Amino acid sequence: MQSVDIVVIGGGIVGLATAYQLGKREPALRVGVVEKEAAVAQHQSGRNSGVLHSGIYYKPGSLKAENCREGRRAMIDFCAAEGLPHSICGKVIVATRDSEVIALEHLYDRALANGVDARVIDAVELADLEPHAAGLRAIHLPEAGVADFRAVCERLVERIREQGSLVVTRAEVLGITSRRDRMVVHTRQGDFEGRDVANCAGLYSDRVAAMTGERPEARIVPFRGEYFALRESASHLVRHLIYPVPDPRFPFLGVHFTRLVDGKVECGPNAVAALGREAYGKVEVTPRDLFESITYRGFLRFAARHARVGAGEVWRSMNKGAFVSALQRLVPQVGSQDLIPARAGIRAQAMLPDGTLVDDFLISETRLAMHVLNAPSPAATSAFNIGRTLAERIEERLADC
Ligand SMILES: Cc1cc2nc3c(=O)[nH]c(=O)nc-3n(C[C@H](O)[C@H](O)[C@H](O)COP(=O)(O)OP(=O)(O)OC[C@H]3O[C@@H](n4cnc5c(N)ncnc54)[C@H](O)[C@@H]3O)c2cc1C
Structure with missing residues (x-):
């Protein structure tokens, strides 16, 4: 003992x-x-994106907003004091369709409410920061960065x-x-x-x-996130961090580009209901976990409510072309030949019996x-x-x- x-x-x-x-x-x-x-x-x-988030996305006053703001500072201080790799490289969140511009403006209001340093930029300024990104408008977050967690x-x-x-x-x-x-x-x-x-x-x-x-x-429902890595020949297409405007119905941020601390660029993650809490392979199943998910009232309600989005995520998981299309909205020059499969991660997402994601x-x-x-x-x-x-x-x- x-x-x-x-x-x-x-x-x-x-x-x-x-x-x-x-x-x-x-x-x-x-x-x-x-x-x-x-x-x-x-x-x-x-098994994550390695991003030091600036705190823009979260409801003002929430634990996420407060802990992110103060925790980010502490994480940077720890990495600096310990000589661990990290970089405050900044990030852009890009609206690529007219319908996303309003959502981008709401996100900007949230940045202000959370005290996050943010600026709305036009396509010309975006091209200065990320020459290969396509977008009508974007938010630039100079405080975001990357670390090796x-x-x-x-x-x-x-x-x-x-x-x-x-x-x-x-x-x-x-x-x-x-x-x-x-x-x-x-x-x-x-x-x-x-x-x-x-x-x-x-x-x-x-x-x-x-x-x-x-x-x-609330029960944990696992959501797998798959990544691809950009081949070296295509890594010049991304300078730092390029994110889409997230769907406000989900806590996931959408597939994005991340230049990691070692200079490699990763793309992803998607968000697919996983067939086991640690089942990282596409067809890996943990029977107990799967049984628990599919017999959980909350999961059944969630699946019924978001069947279309869920099917889209599964399709993107099974079909590389669909994954590439999502990436091309942000960086049109990226092609299927530029992507090599990389590791996957699984999010521990709590879900309530009414099917709401916590x-x-x-x-x-x-x-x-x-x-x-x-x-x-x-x-x-x-x-x-x-x-x-x-x-x-x-x-x-x-x-x-
Ligand atoms: C795909 C993906 C991308 C993400 N991107 C980012 C990002 O860019 N930035 C960011 O800030 N966050 C990101 N996150 C979230 C972040 O990774 C998690 O919030 C964070 O790692 C949670 O840490 P944790 O210690 O709670 O969980 P974990 O890292 O999962 O640790 C839990 C530990 O508990 C152990 N354990 C479980 N059961 C037992 C048991 N019975 N006995 C003993 N040990 C046990 C496990 O083995 C594990 O090591 C991402 C997550 C994922 C999955």
Whole structure:
């Protein structure tokens, strides 16, 4: 039995940032991070677009808006202090049809409400910033950038261990029990006992919550996002970050171009209902997860409501030409021959029984644990702030005991 102050479940960027922030409290709290994989950042935190979001998209006053603004700053400071690759290269959101211009203006209003540095630019200015992008009008966000979130996670492991805390891999959590005022987390690497637990298990956060007797109203429904990489011969078509105007009905941002910190350009991700929480292959299925999704009232309602959009996403997933067409709206010169299949990621998206996708970050707490039940994009950008919030709350909970 390992005894620590707090057990953090999940070695993704949210769990690691939380452990790091707990280790910085006065007096420092000793943490045990338990991660089921052989290494950290194997799921969402290591399979994303690597974009440092500026915070334009989110409802003013929401947890996403607040955590993104402050978390982005903290992420940049951490990367700078640690010498980790990152770049504040700026991004453009491009309206390519008349019908998108109004939505672009609404987005600009949101930028102002969120205090985000943004400017509406015309096609001429767009051509200066991104010579190969097509657009009627665009928003330029000079504060957006890119980082390597996997490298951030790996560095966090080093710093957490220096703080005297533990990061234990291959330690899948199998159950959680309480013994008097202590919680015992049972893992494949033995038991970890702490005064509190933070559940940061991403795609499995609802199932881990259920181990404490909690029945979250929202359930995780996995959405796969596939990427292509631009061949080197075509990478000059994109300078930095080129995004479409998002469909306001969904929390996904639409396929976009991202020049990563290593100079390679990725295109994607689409958003297709995945056939398993960690089923990264197109035809990979995890029967239990699939069964859970298709028998979940919320998912059935969502699927019925958005059948057309869903079918379009599946079509784009199966048909490279359809994926290319979506990209060509932003950069007309991109052709199918320029794209090589790249990795996929799966979003842990919480969905309510009425079929609504939970838009904001969702953190719940019970006497036994804190649960991060919805931490999709921009949670990587925001991780240090989410971690600080959790650390402060955990400290208050310990003081109340
Ligand atoms: C395709 C895609 C693109 C994205 N793009 C961006 C972006 O550009 N910018 C941005 O800010 N955000 C982006 N995001 C969102 C961002 O990646 C996530 O919000 C963030 O990584 C969530 O981190 P996490 O720690 O909550 O989850 P995860 O990284 O999924 O970590 C959860 C961890 O818990 C572990 N775990 C699960 N169950 C157990 C168990 N029973 N026992 C022990 N361990 C367990 C898992 O193995 C995993 O390592 C993107 C996400 C995706 C999928």
